[in-house]
Amino acid sequence: MDNKIKKVAVVGTGVLGSQIATLTSCFGYEVSAYDSDEGAFKRALKDIGSLIESRGKDPVVTVEEWDKGGEKVVVCGELKEALRDADLVIEAAPEDVAIKREVFKRIDALAPEKAILATNSSSIPISRIEGATNRPEKCLNLHFYFPALGHNMVDIMGGTKTTDETFQTGRAWIRTVGCVPLTVNKEILGFCFNRVWRAIKREVLHMWAEGFVDLRDIDRAWMIFSNMSQGPFGLMDNVGLDVIYDIEMVYYNESKDPKDHPPEALKAMIDRNELGRKTGKGFYTYPDPEYSKPDFLEA
Template sequence: MKIKNVTVCGAGVLGTQIAFQTSFHKFNVILYDISEEPLEKAKAKFKSLSEVYKTNLHATQQQVDQTISRITFSTDFKEATKDADLIIEAIPENAKIKKKFYVQLGKIAPVKSIFCTNSSTLLPSMFAQETGRPERFLALHFANNIWKLNTAEIMGHKTTDPKVFDTIVEFAKAIGMIALPIYKEQPGYILNSLLVPFIRSAMALYVNDISDPATIDKTWMKASGAPIGPFGICDIVGITTIYNINKMAADTKDAHAQKVVKMLQENFIDKGKLGVPTGEGFYSYPNPAYESADFLKQ
């Protein structure tokens, strides 16, 4: 199975990064979204990513120019997927939205296409039947800041074809990722099985008025030697993603999650403070307080 043409569905924070990283490694990429607005934002983001890649990866101007030239933008679902060897879904972390998406995708995508979900918490088996090709469907989960935190968790489900699984492991390596195969379905995969409880504990300290985000982050960073704390991580992951994860728990009557959802809705979502992408979340960007030399001093 050879992958050459990749379609990324969803021009949000991670979808945009996945498209750029994949094109940077010389794959043909189509970035699809339902309207022009997110695609225009992605085009602007590619300009800033170009500078990041030149700084962090020592990419040349020619390399980033060629990267952008290999990316096509589309709001036509059928046209965007008609030649795809691989389709990576990076749409909102909502089971109903994803199921509807896969039902539509399964009807129009070529028989050859492999489908991957970039879901951070949901299991591929939740959508496998909706795809119409469960044996060619699995999860390929990236962390934010994909060029630097270059992890790719690959997780199939019971009927994923082992050859398809191996193809995606090799694809992940081909686009500069550290491939992390997961051999059994696990909610939260590896990264979020560790990260979500960590964030939950930090949120509990905050919403229960035990301490404030900066102090909680400072405690973790100083005591553990970590370069960033849980609330700094929330800003990088994106407040919307943190909200959606807690919303799913809140819908099951989880009292803590309900409290977190209310706090995030009122203080962040409604005010457009969505983390790094909007320049403000628990911290202001660029140059958040936790990066200053004084942050860990008395």
């Protein structure tokens, strides 16, 4: 365990925050969690239960360790309580810069002076959030990739004032929770691998929305090519289609290129509350999606 970080607080415990808190707890850290919706942590962990069962070949922790780790996370009803004595605070609230700035402002006011503040944002550089705090030198991006699936890597990127000490502490900490740090040397929207994944998402969403191919054939192709247990549409369902939409909008708002705008058909699904695994329906239906059936690749 890294000796500079002993206690970690996670703020926002939906799909990703709940996984970050659990993973961190599995690796022996004291973890507290806060969400404006107090039931979010338990609900999110339950929702991904079936996913954990079908984890890939390289789980970071076993299912048993995962369950025990989740039980040890202290869910707090007040933000102040969750932040007490924290050395590292990881924010995983919705992908909206205004919300993140507001959350960072509150965290900054309540967290110990020593605490490093990180955002798990999938696309927003910390440089757009750090100004909401009085400690930009202690702010950074730490972007996780669905640790419940065993994707053991984390993008790390600093802001305009992040000190080398903060960065190196964050980098060392990532290794202590069984993950490989993907270091971003110069600010870029989407960090390291997430930008690659985003290029794939943009392409397949347009192929689907414009009716060129059946989304299942794209997923089949991906699964055969990569030997993964799901393709891009299955992955997007697991992330949450509302989250995907918000991320795509961050890129669109940056470029204003119509090609970067997520398709209206995706927005229509969100309006129908078809958000993927978390609402039981997205591109596939859950908990038993077609891509998990033994004959999916042969169909």
